[in-house]
Amino acid sequence: MAAFTTGEAVALDLPIARVPTRATAFILDLVVQIGLALVLGLIATLMIALMGADSAWIDVAVTTVIVGTLVGYPVVCETLMRGRTVGKLVLGLRVVRTDGGPIDFRHALTRGLTGAIVDFWMLGGFGAIAVITSMCSPNARRVGDVLAGTVVIYGQKQLPAPALAVPPPWLANWVVQLDLSGIPEDLALAMRQYETRFRTLTPAAQVGLGQSLVITVCTRLGVAPPGNFPAMQIIGAVIAERQRRALTPPYSNPELLGLTPAALAAVRG
Template identity: 45%
Template sequence: MSELVTGEAVALELRPARLPSRALAVLLDLAVAVAVYVAVTIALMVATASLDVAAQTALSIATFVLVLVGGPIAVETLSHGRSLGKMACGLRVVRDDGGPIRFRHSLVRGLIGVIEILMTLGVIACVASLVSARGRRLGDVFAGTLVVRERVPFSSAGFMPPPPPWLAGRFSGLDLSAVPDDLWLAVRQYLARMGQLDPRVGWAMAERLAADVAARTGAPVPREVPPPAYLAAVLQERQAREARRAFGGASAEGTAAWAVPVAPAPPARPAVPTAPPPVPTAPPTAPPPAPPSPGGGLEVPRDVPPDRRPGTGFVPPA
């Protein structure tokens, strides 16, 4: 892998194309260009048979320049670095910072390619590619480009197994600030490739890495936890902390949320108009009693029969 740094200071891991794949791509491009050149030359010879020799020679030179030089430049510019041969071989031309190439890059590559590929039959290009650490020919050096591989074989070496579920949150109280970055990188590389290692060698490496991590954290490795599971759990804890720090305290995937959401208060209901309270009124009063009769008793209506009238307690005189 070759590490390229973009303009935003982002490191890209790209695999440069080597000489065999680049040579095959160039041969395919040359075969197509020569076939087009021959077809165009024959058509011009038939069409310009009545012209003199000087005119035919000028047309031949113009055809050579346009087809064998301008053709590859135009194809690489329009396809952003993928000619027919490179598409067949899974290659692409990119800038030194990993960005797509433009017309000026293709122009420099094409003009220098006339000298190092066409005029010397590719000898200069092969020597330059073998000497360069990233397989660059002179056209790539002057244009600031690089040919990389787009189709990389898939490998399961980068898969890191997750820690056992019973270790979730077990090491949340560890102090991981003293663990250096190179030790974390070694742990990641071991977890990504432990399936390809011999079991005894892998176990010994896990014990050594676990001891180094435990020495930096100040807490020993629990006896009931295997070293590979310990490394996976500690690495997951570090990634969870970085995710929470990056997203402002939000919970990382697979971890519990730090803040409990509070349910919003229900909206206040509108006040229902009510009838005004009744005004208290005085209770109805009974009619005043009738005044007593002159004889000291109650006045009895005249229509009451004498036998039913109440007695006065006095006996009439004989």
């Protein structure tokens, strides 16, 4: 088990997938990749034969088959299957971000490229680097996981629905006019952690950290702080509006909150 802090500052203990299970999933995926390579190779051979192409086209076909098999397969699967490949699906594994949220194409691409170049094939000694780095890592992370900011867990356990914030009525009109696209995820996480841990902070930390966050947020948004309101109320209003837009058309982006379909249904009632 390993401790995670989700995007809503919820502490979780999730079971980490270790080397033996991940190796088994890798072997299953390798079987699928070999089959995929044979199919792609057959298609490429038929096309080259029909076109009467020269050796340059053969080189292109070989490169396409290799890249499509080694990189394309894990990237497409993990993107479309929410952190799973065929092997991971069979063994109940899932790739998640280090905050416990779902991965996207960027994470899958980083893992796929690093796996092909470093962890497994070109430099990886047929998986030796992946095994060594995973065994040395507390959370069994290979190089691709470190670069992508991901970890592989047993995926049967669902993440809880986050607690949604409620904006102070006197800040509702101000916050609804803001363009919140300027807030990066790391800053949003710091804001949520400040709100959820506010009562555990010392009075000096409540004021100092709150003022610092308000200045940072307003600078990012290009607006002035809305009057002499407490930092907790200003930050809470921004968080609440960000959550509202993640769950309400025309925004409707539940991935912003790291919600599973079941959790999204629970939040929407």
